[in-house]
Amino acid sequence: MKFRTTLILLVLVIACAAYLFYVDRYKPSTEELKRVEKRVFRDFEPAQVVRILLDVTQRDSETGAVTGTQHFELDRDSAGWNLLKPVNFPADETLVRQVLDLTKKLDQAAVLIGDEYESLNRADAGLDTPDVIATFEMPSTSITVRIGLKDSVGWNCYAEIEGRNAAYLVPSNYKELLALKTDDGYTDARRRLVFDVRPLNVSGLLVERPGATIECRRGDDTMWRLAQPVADAADDLHVQKLVDKLANLKVSSFVDEPTNFGPVRLTITLVQGPLSQRLQIGSQQGDKLLARRSEYQQYVEIPAADLAEFMLPAETYRSKLLVIRNPFEEPVHLTQEAGGETLEFDLEDGAWHFAGSSSPLLDELRIEDYVAQWGEITITNFVDAAVGRAALSSVWIALSFTYKDIDKPVVFTLSEPAGGLVYSERTPGTFVALDAAAVAALLATNELPFLTDEPVAWAAGQIKEIKAETPAASVSFVKGSNGWVRITSEGAADSEEDIDAVLSHVLPVAAARWVAKVDEGGLARYGLAPAAAAFTFVNDIDGSAAVRVGNECPDGRHAQIAGQPYVFVLAEDKYDALAELLPPAGANPSSAP
Incomplete structure (x- = not known):
């Protein structure tokens, strides 16, 4: 009996709690009831x-x-x-x-x-x-x-x-x-914004002036294109900036039936969805333009400076890039042919590489920047089709871009320089000129511009061992718990040389400039077959790297990273610091470095 009573009470307590939680908590408070009343x-x-x-x-x-x-x-x-x-x-x-x-x-x-x-x-x-x-x-x-x-x-x-x-x-x-007003004051009931649009939803911009019509259309790929006066790629950022400016264009004052509106000098139309909104511009009064939305009877004044860009010629609406692409299209390959040399670049695992080369000396960021610069190179002007075709009878450079998920590559040919310009056909029938000096400055014909500035990019504190050798002898320096130890074939002893100071001066090893890519047969020209000296740096984490040093040159010494086909110049002061570690003549014999 007691159990039954307890169970009933428990059920009642649960029911009350449920009521309070699900029903009573949503009832308006006394304050809320008073406010509603x-x-x-x-x-x-x-x-x-x-x-x-x-x-x-x-x-x-x-x-x-x-x-x-x-x-x-x-x-x-x-x-x-x-x-x-x-x-x-x-x-x-x-x-x-x-x-x-x-x-x-x-x-x-x-x-x-x-x-x-x-x-x-x-x-x-x-x-x-x-x-x-x-x-x-x-x-x-x-x-x-x-x-x-x-x-x-x-x-x-x-x-x-x-x-x-x-x-x-x-x-x-x-x-x-x-108490609404139409007094041109801050409480005026009329909207100050001239257009009622959302910039990213605008699909068309039409600018009409006496004797000139400029029409831009946004495609399904969100890119702006010029439809009039010529079909061409539009300067996407510039056109969007103009649309943004119109979306924020404001009336400076409202005017009742002006008598000096004059003939329409400019008409701007924005298209959003199935609707269009049109602004007509009349005469200029001081720093203001008289205007009216053609759908309405109200005349307004707009600052002339806000519409100055719409008075510029159609050429300002055209893209100034040679390579036209959707920003969502990702380049994955570039083939460049120039002067009988072909360079190829691939995007793999999010990084750009020299096709067919895996040298650790190649700088991925430099390759990426190079591909990007070709994609962003600008033109100087548009040219007559006959002039462009004649110039392209002599081709200097051919570029072939391949984009992700697009099978057919996009190819551009650039003419031999003529009068400081090179010519190209950007799109069928659209010929452009580029600055020849800018193109020449960008053009790379071998791998050297893409090599790192620091062939050995380690810091002095990372080095645990350094070996210095000549064709006649070698010596090693090993970092121990109490300092550096000098090791030769005759034994080991505490180093008298200040190895930390040498390493701090030399590392990271920098290339004053890259000289050439050579095969084994060409090394003798630079004193590297065999090398006059070699210095091997050992890093516990990254392994080892050997710098082979050859003959003198105007900027220092020719040098090479062992196993790599590139010759660079090692600054004289860097070599002098390393030379202090070389064994004296007549020391223990060594294999040729």
Whole structure:
């Protein structure tokens, strides 16, 4: 029996806890209930409003006498809010949202009902000739509110709602917000933004001037292309910058029916989806341009400086790059043919490599930069097709780019230099010129420009052993717990040489310049068959690297990393420091380095 009672109590406790958690916690608090009770429009939903009508009474600032009434009509369509009266123009969306939001959250300071409402002096309250009559239309209903004068304190205004036998005292700032204006001030109900677009959604830009039409279209690949006056690749960043500028273009002032608009000197059209928005530019007055959106009757002034770029010729819209590609297209191979030499570069595992070479001396970043520079080389100007074709009868350079997931390579040929220029056919029928000196400065005809500046890139502290040898003798220095030990065939002893100082001066081993790529038969020319000396650095982590040193040259000594086919110049001071470690003549014999 006790167990049964305990079980029942447990069930009741769980049920109460569930009620509190799932039901009671969502009940509005007393504060919330009080706040809702003060709301004038409890069921008002701004998203459902499709039309707003306002009659704003204008009064003399000194006497308060009525001087006129201005009627406003605002209508919402798929694009947003538009002002239909007193002038047809897009409405200030921010201002309309503020009106709707404040209407939803409007609280009453007091409400007069019954006898208080019946005895209210409507004339003194301003409800016979209200300052504002506002009607909010929804698809199936509407709300009309009449707002009169301020109360004796001045913080609130009298208001009444059509269909209710009551008068409310509401904050006076609500009336001020509803009293829309078209006075060109900061509270003007008209939108200051000229165009209502999202820059990345704009698919077309049309710039028309007397005798000239420039048309740009954005493709499905997001790239801008020039359609008029010539079909060509557009300067993607420049065109997008122009679209961004138009999306943020603002009216400096509104003008009522100017008499000096003059003939249209410029028309700018933005296309977004199925809709287009057109701006017509008339005469210039000082630093302002008179303009109008052709869809609306309102004239405006716009700073002339904001539209200066749209007065430039069509050539400024064309891409200045030789290689045109979508930014999402990734190059994976480049073949370059020039002067009878062919260089190939491959992208493998996210890094660029010299095709067919795996030398550790090749700098991946230099190869990547080289490929990128060809992809970003700019043209100087566009040329006549006949001139371009004639120049390309003598080819200097051929470039073939292969892109990921695109089977067919993109090929460019560059002519032999003529008059400081080289010519190329960028796209079929579009011929361009490039600066010959810039092309020559970029062009690499062998592997040397891609070799690292530091053939041995280790720091002095990483070295655990160094071996110095000549064809006649050798000596090793090994770092022990108490310092460096000198080892020869005669035995080991503490080193008298300051090995740390030598290594700090020499490492990392730098190439003053790279000289040539040579095979075994060509080493003797540089004194490297055999080498005059060799220095082997041992690193516990990375293994060892041997620097073979040959004969003297103007900048120092010819040198080579053992096992690599490249000759470089080792600075004289670096060699002199290493030479101090060489065994004296007549020391223990050694194999040729």
